[in-house]
Amino acid sequence: MLRLEQETPMTTYSGYCVKCREKREFEGEKVDLSNGRFAAQGACPTCGTAMVRMLGTDH
Ligand SMILES: [Zn+2]
Structure with a gap:
């Protein structure tokens, strides 16, 4: 099944x-560098x- 990720949850x-x-918690979006x-x-x-926040390659 294919699911479109139109609404990416924060x-x-x-x-x-x-x-x-x-240090803070913030609502973020994952971005592809x-x-x-x-x-x-x-x-x-x-x-x-x-x-x-850098996430590395495995996330
Ligand atoms: Zn601040």
Whole structure:
């Protein structure tokens, strides 16, 4: 069965916000980097600063 991923659910990742200088959980989207790696991209829920968490290749 083939399922289209039209609505990608937001996943919660933990990362470090450089503006708050604290670890935060943020809702992120998995993005495909050009080098075959993946990263989670989102925004800090407190200040809105963009946050990126590297996921590596196996996720
Ligand atoms: Zn922040």
